[in-house]
Amino acid sequence: MPITDPVLTKRIPTAPWGDPKDRHTVHYEEFVRTDGYKGLEAALDRKPADLVEEVKAAVLRGRGGAGFPCGLKWSFLPEPDGGRRYLAINCDEAEPGTFKDRLLVDFDPHQVLEGIAIACWACQLDTAYFFIRGEYHHQAKVFERAIQEAYENGIFGGNGLLRGKVDFKVDCYLHRGAGAYICGEETGLLEAVEGKRGWPRIKPPFPAVKGLFGRPTIVNNVETLAAVVPILEHGVDWWKDHGCESSSGGAPSYGTKLMGVSGHVERPGVYECDLGIPLRKLVEDLCGGMRNGKRFKGAIAGGVSMGVLGPDQFDAPMDFDIGQYDVMGLGTACPTVFDEDTDMVAVARNIARFFKNESCGQCTPCREGSGWILKLISRIERGAGTTRDLDLLLEIAGSMGLTPGTTICGLADGNNWAVRTIVNKYRGEFEARVKPQFIPVTVNSSA
DSSP states (O other): TTOOOTTTTOOOOOBBBBBGGGGOOOOHHHHHHHHTTTTHHTTTOOHHHHHHHHHHHHTTTTTTSSSSSSEEEEEHOOOOSSSOEEEEEEOOSSSTTOOHHHHHHHHHHOOOHHHHHHHHHTTTTOEEEEEETTTHHHHHHHHHHHHHHHTTSSSSSSHHHHHTSSSSEEEEEEEEESSSSSGGSSSHHHHHHTTOOOOOOOOOSSSTTTOOSSSSEEEEHHHHHHHHHEEEHHHHOOOOSSEEEESSSSEEEESEEEEEEEESSSSSEEEEEEETOBBHHHHIIIIISSSOOEEEEESSSSSSSEEEEETOTTTBBSSTTGGTTTTTOOOOHHHEETTTOOOOOHHHHHHHHHHHOOSSSSSHHHHHHHHHHHHHHHHHHOOBHHHHHHHHHHHHHHHTTTTTTSSSHHHHHHHHHHHHHHHHHTTTHHHSSSBBBOOOOOOOTOO
């Protein structure tokens, strides 16, 4: 189905549905006037287990980076035992180049809250923590006000969801982070909400079994929960009419997706497209093409930890099967686009510096490897490196991320994919910066 589907009426004007200049924060009264909380009302008339099955049938894949099926994650929860059960909403959004969740929080916070309420009913979760990154000062104020409006109008608290429509009370709290990238990892986020240092946890146990305060917990991304609402409003078949099937036998990429485009394009910004749209079409049709008419050189498809698309991969489809282009995955689907004048060695150094600074230091391969990667790339960038340094760079990156189980979380893996894909796809630029290093060969006189 084309992305001009008339059903997709947007409260947040996003190309091709309106002018971004018309964006404004939608408060409770306007939200209700535009059919807000109708999805929640319909959901509360149904059994929780049926809602989980519907989200599973829609194959709603997580919009936070990993692309794990949301309904399947919900089904991992054990049966309620009378104790607390939690929903943790991940709005850390600290992946460089990613800014699509911010759009929802800034302009349509009640759609996120409606998705939170539906998820809590479907999974029988009585407490929700909205974890927002520390740098989102304005967004935290906007969302706190939206939560207060939801309480004042009986969505949360009181006698139950939606002014007591069901006898199931849910409380929702905003929790501000302290600016650590590692808290975007789901278990690091749980540690931070508990007031501890944001160190990722060893798994298992997984959060669905033992999460916040040792109780069953679901961790979902902001956009994932917002997407639950139109699925229930318009149905699974409508959702599956958007997006694309898998091209490699994996799970399909159904639905629309917010894509925040930055870098060397004429009109950077957030666009909503069907999953599977080619990167070239996204850039040329929606973003006005490459800035100043220059040629495409590459792109970070969805956050630096996913790796880089090379100059011959401009037509890569923006779906969860993008891994066939030698990147780790689609990630957040927020591409950073590079033009022909970009120094890819400098890009690699900048990314390596980020990962070194954001490593929590808990795991030796990540803590030590990220430091050495930055040293080697910096040496190569200033022209003091050798071909041996280039080989060593790939060796260290591979030791951090190619062997499963060497680290607790995926930060080291992301560092590896970022460095390895840049070096392999732009090797000529790195070789031009290094000096050849020859291994001396001596004759064995005793032979």
